[in-house]
């Protein structure tokens with residue numbers, strides 16, 4: 633808060649008033665600080681893969697290309713880093729679209745239970761790890777007004793993490809619970825978990841518990857930040873609960889209208 637004082641003084645020198653104007657600059661400064669931090673983060677995130685690629689390409693140019701064992705390995709690293717940079721730039725574009733004022737969503741009524749089931753099917757068919765899937769879903773349909781593509785991205789980001797952090801032979805559990813006028817969608821894994829002090833931060837842009845490790849896993853640090861933006865645009869919340877060494881549950885809520893209510897309205 634910044635305070636500007638003006639003294640109201642008569643020609644005689646007699647002070648008969650004081651005006652105090654308070655400016656709430658904290659919010660403005662906070663936004664500015666966050667913007668600068670974001671730009672610094674983006675630059676850093678882009679520079680890291682680029683410098684890695686440069687050193688590998690230099691080594692190849694210096695003669696490593698002749699080595700039949702080293703060359704394919706170096707090319708694979710540069711190609712992986714290129715893929716990650718493309719993902720990063722795509723994630724940045726998604727966030728920048730969401731930050732812009734003309735952010736539009738295409739809302740339609742979707743049976744969330746069917747929709748969730750279909751997305752889980754897709755992951756189950758594509759999975760390469762030894763992980764079992766368990767679904768605890770309602771037998772009846774639940775209709776939610778939402779942007780299907782955007783909600784697909786939320787689930788994609790959350791489920792990819794659950795698989796990424798799942799141990800060999802682990803189980804991923806998918807649930808939907810109904811509570812009052814909201815549904816709560818959860819994805820639980822039996823992975824390494826998240827330390828207590830980090831739980832509140834994992835939805836921040838570029839926050840990772842272990843930067844080097846998640847980068848190696850191809851992460852951008854933006855997946856959960858994007859999920860959070862989309863869920864809030866739908867009027868819901870997203871949160872995590874976790875026990876280190878035991879596993880993590882990511883849950884989000886979405887408002888919905890129950891069928892009974894529809895009948896009466």
Ligand code: ADP
Nearest residue numbers: 793797834840841846851852853854855856880
């Ligand atoms: P990333 O691309 O690094 O996965 P996210 O925004 O998706 O970025 O996640 C942010 C961080 O939260 C991750 O780097 C990781 O440290 C932590 N995290 C997210 N999901 C899980 C999970 N299921 N188990 C353990 N840690 C997780």
